[in-house]
Amino acid sequence: MKAVADMAPAAQTLTPPKRFVLALSRFWAWAFLALMIVFFVVTVPIVSNGAVNFLTVRNSQNILVAITPILLLGLGQTFVIIAAGIDLSVGWVMSLASVLSALAIRAVFNAGLPLFPSVVVGFLAAVAGASVVGFVNGVIIAKLKVPAFIVTLGSSFIVRGVALLMSENTTVIGLPPGIRAYGNDALVYFIRGEAGGLYFLATPEVSGELLRRMDRILPYPVVLTAIVVAIAIFVLRKTQFGRHTYAIGGNVEAAIRTGIPVDRHIISLYTLSSATAGIAGFLSTLRFTAGSAVINDPLLLASIAAVIIGGVSLFGGAGSVMGTVIGALIIAVLTTGLVMLNVEAFWQFIVVGVVVIVAVLIDQSRDLIIGRATRGPPT
Template sequence: MTRKSGFATFVGQRWAVLFLCLEVVVFSIVGQGFFSLNGVQIVLFYGTSLFLLATAETFVIVTGGIDLSVGFVMGFSAVISARLVAAMVLAGMTPLTAIILAIIATLAIGLLPGLLSGFLVGRLKVTSFLATFATGGIVYGISLLLSGGGETKGVPDLANVIGNSYFLYWARGKGFSIFTRPEVARGTRVIEILPSMLVITAVVVIVAAFVLNRTRFGRHTYAIGGNEDAAVRAGINIRRHYLVIYALSAFFATLAGIIYMLEYITGKPDAGTSFLLDSIVGVVIGGASLYGGAGTVWGTILGCLILSVLETGLRMAGVPTFDKFIAVGLILILAVLIDQFFPELIHKED
């Protein structure tokens, strides 16, 4: 396609970035306090679960699969970690030990659903859609079993302190302090910079981006998504690779569940269900192809930012949040349509 005008090409290639800018401009005008340090942090804070789940989904989608279980695994890990913390505190441990031990245990348990999906996809050649749906159903059932359907009580307040802490605080006269809120007189403003959970998420996402983009593991992931047969012939152990991919996906979802537990000092099975749609939409807006072989973590993060800004912006502009779903659906369709009209710009397919 040599005939397309320069402008169309420009817009087609960068529509997601331009769309994000447009959103920011619009919401800065119509939203109350959107364009501020606080506004930005709310956007990012809301985004933490989404960033993690969408990163999980990116790895799976690049292999040409889909992971329907991420939301359920997130709920599962929120319930498990909350139950573990509560049980350990009840057994007489200090809150800090309990939280640390529970997080470690949950991270290990959280790998199980991923290993099950990976086994089904890699070894038994089950379509990822069905494999992860089955895993999701099983995990959701177990979460309901453990939580009795409601919220898990008994998580110490320390969790909340950790979950809602900031990386940096600044107060007049006290300067910066890391992780600990400075003691100030009543009425003095403390500026909070970077929620801790966001910092953790950012570190994980950066590592994930590095793994997908710069390592042999990442290359193999693209190879499998591009042409599984070719990958097999090139000597890639795809069974093991799928196992790792789905375990990785479950790991990110588990982390999101733990963060949920820390932020809300509770765990419930539905903690992540509403993020499934958003996470897939985020990945697709970010330029990944559901046919596999294309997609980047940074593209996904961009896609998630579009959704996160939309959610927060609509709320600050006083629009009922349920209109968000209409917008998300339309953006998703828009994203694929642009993908159809500018395929050579976004990713190459035959």
């Protein structure tokens, strides 16, 4: 927040090239996302000789489903990093939550509880179990003053071991088959072509050619993630909790002097970070009808990359939830488009890595320009 607040008065004293860099630092991610979409819309049909199109309803929904876990992990990271922290445990917390939710759903359903209450119990088990990890991380970081990097790195190993022990180093199966609908059904179904149409809040009973022409629009996990994102945007932009988060990241000593309960707030931030990871683990259980202790492998770094690409400053005090959403979309569009162009998988990692480095360089250049403009010319 401080960086954004300083940008307007500082820009008045800048040369046009530096003003351009500042503008670029604020909107480059949106522009880059738009350019990528245009690029893949043009190139994918050319490479596939018209057999495949990038901009389709089905592909857009697949992208939204793909970013759901990355975005949920990134939401908590957004708050933590704005407050000048880091949480390296969320990937394994997601895995633990998946195992906890699967075990809880299986146990209460087998005990005679109906399907929907069993799913609710699984959700509560996932979020509560994940939140405990975040609370412990926050207490150690805030009260014992241990660096967040060390605490969350250590807890990631502990959580990994607990998840593997609870799952007995295997996938937790035996869940009621009906829960698959919660993780894979959608608000709207669209069947293209003859005898097709739109179906709201009802899964059409189709097969054969109609099934192949049916697209799911707004799957339930995407809807739940959108609700969580909307709440996070409101909390960060419109509440005292959000203002305190920016203040702590901007200058923790100043935050303490102004009476902000810094320790309590840091504990809340890490609890929040783990809670959103718990939601991601729960949705994974619903989607795959099983709990897995090893689902997190590629997701932690992808979530941090989404946060950085979205413009959240690694030094704290600046960033937004919408930036993280754009960062997650950039990663999903990049990887999806490259797959459709038949690009080797390792090139996807290289491209995403380059984008992350460019994002950090843009962030650094913005801070450097703002800092110089704020200090004024040398005397």
